[in-house]
Amino acid sequence: MKRKALQLVLCLCMIFLITGMIILPGFIRESFAAEPIKIGFIGALSTPYGASNKASLEISIDEINKAGGIMGRPVELITEDWKREIPLAVAAYKKLVMKDKCLIVFTEGTEGSTACAQLGARLYSTYPHLMFSFWSAHESLMDLVGNEYNKYKFMFRVYSNTADSYNPAFGFNDFFKQTVGTKKLALLIEDIGWTEVYRNGRPGVYPTLKEYLEKDGIQVVYEGKTDIKEKMFLPILEKVAASGADTIYWVTGYTDTVTLVKQWDQSPAKDMDLILMSGAVSYAAFWKMTGGRALGVTAMWPEIPIPFTNKSKPFLDELKARGSGLLASTYGAYDGPWILKAAAEEVGDFDVEKLIKAIEKGEFRHSSWIWAFDKRHEPKKGYPYLPNIMGQFQEDGRYIVVLPQKLIEVTNPKAKYVRVKDLRKRAGQ
């Protein structure tokens, strides 16, 4: 009797064991597979950039999850607010990498990205992870990767940088010579850290912007530096008008472009073409901000919905529905998670070293241009890679793409750059 009971118990144990051996690995695999891939974002959420980047990342991750996640694993976004304060950015980075175990962290701002990169380099051996930086234009940022590859290889920039102005693929000089038809240029540069390379050059690497333009046959007849806090632009514009220039190229970022354009419209320089680099001028709402005085003004990274691929429109519609603006960093924020997905699916693994190699070697395209990275982990430039997009305000505030040609063809094929004085004539001004 005892023996039979023992045999029965042994039989039952064997059945449980075999069942367990069959079911358990699948169960474990399924549980593991369900573990989300975490993506961190450290953003200044009160700024238009931070809000746009957050919305773009959210849309991107929602779409990836709807498409089955990354290799069957769902993706989770964890957002931290750094309020543009280094201590908060560093605390957030530690949390995202060490506690939340994020596979990749998106960082904002040159100073924020620099601080996070310093910490990331120390964390990397214990906590391997990736870092994508945007809204960080300082050209020297990626020197970190260029100079100390093994220490900073985890870091990529998904954004343009100030030195792109010297990149022939960006076509700045051709834009002045061929599109605008500039003969004599007035060059004004806002006097702040990020424009240092334009004002002083970088010995042995980059000339000053004036030297670069002149070397390429553009005559710079007036050169000046302007304070970012400047509100009275009329005296400068009067000098510019007296210089005989036909085009003004004003390197702006922090400058009050709304006031600048309003005063330009009333100054003796109002018939001179005005090309601004960035700032509020990039927003479509700039037309209303200036009360329609921005007629003919041209800027980089215009807020124009460009149909790069068939994925662009759904994304831009959703971004608009969420009330967020389309800014220079939006493309990197939206495409970033898709780059990770493509790289992970290519290597079939989440091993960070393998992912770095895959991102370095690969070419990725989703909603905008082809993302491919050079040795310094800078994105390659010139369409179909990261382009220099220029937009011009024309009648009724229509913001049209005027550079590069390929994007003009897909966005506004019938429109083209028109010189300011011709636009004014057309508008009966």
Add this chain to the structure above:
Amino acid sequence: MVKIEHKRALLVFRFGDKKFEWPIETRYWRNPILGVAFLALLPVIFSSHPDILSLIATANIYACIAIPLAWQMTGIGRLNFGPQAFVGIGGFTAGLLSIHLGWGPWATFPIVIITGILFGLILSPLTNIAKGLYFSLVTLILPLIFLEITYYFGIFKGETGLFGIAPMISIGNIVAELIIANYFSLIMMVLFLFVVVKVFDSRIGLYSAAINDDEEVANNLGLNIKKWKIICFVVTSVMITLAGWFSAHYFGTFAGVTYLQLPFMLKILMIVMIGGRGDVYGAIYGAYFIVILEKVLTIFGTANYLLFPLILLILLFTLREGIYGIYRKHKYREYYPTIRVRKR
């Protein structure tokens, strides 16, 4: 049922017939020691929360600025609106030496002190030349000038700031490094606290109080007020400079845009005001309060940008003597250094 009564400098706990009294004055050293012991436990408690560890270190750094500032405000009888200029001096000195000469934190330490003394001495005549509001205005402008300098001279790397600064400690284990660095910040803060408390308890503290109350009376009583104001300004400036040194090596990066702007100054002044004007211990409460409040409010999303200053404003109006003043209301015996901004 335990009943708790607050009697002047005592907390009285009643449990039935039994009574237990606990003196809560800071001059009973067991209270500060308990407080420090509690702070020393925090890195251990939060060892698995690196973000909180970072915030604790940040609070300690803020306290390291606010503690000497509390002494300075009393000792020179003027309101310094630009203590962050010295944070910048310390941070940039440490950063530049570390980047260009490859120096570690202990090599940069003495140079930072010397630089702090030098700049403290250069600016110290202001404590005698600029009176009242003029001193506040001049000190308000100093860090802003420094900020402009960091933009204009490439060596400071503008808004990018210095990077590649040697870490405070490097032992190959990042978690241990963070905890040890956290203790460094605590040790520095406790040292600052100890020094300033001892100064306030000493004859120098009495001089400071006399200068703060009425410079002319102090002078007529035979006190060399110029000498003592300069000593106070230089020593406290060096202490604030060391907070910059610590920040540079702790974060591995140092940018003027973070430390020299008005919002950072406002935060430090808020710490002093919320903690308790001219009070040493209050600076610690204030620092931890501000850091915790700022972090907690981030759960409200973008609304925190409005809530943070709003709460601080309400506290400034309701707690005129700061958090520490709630307790002080029941304690009239000690000298309380009020900060006055005189017209002359």
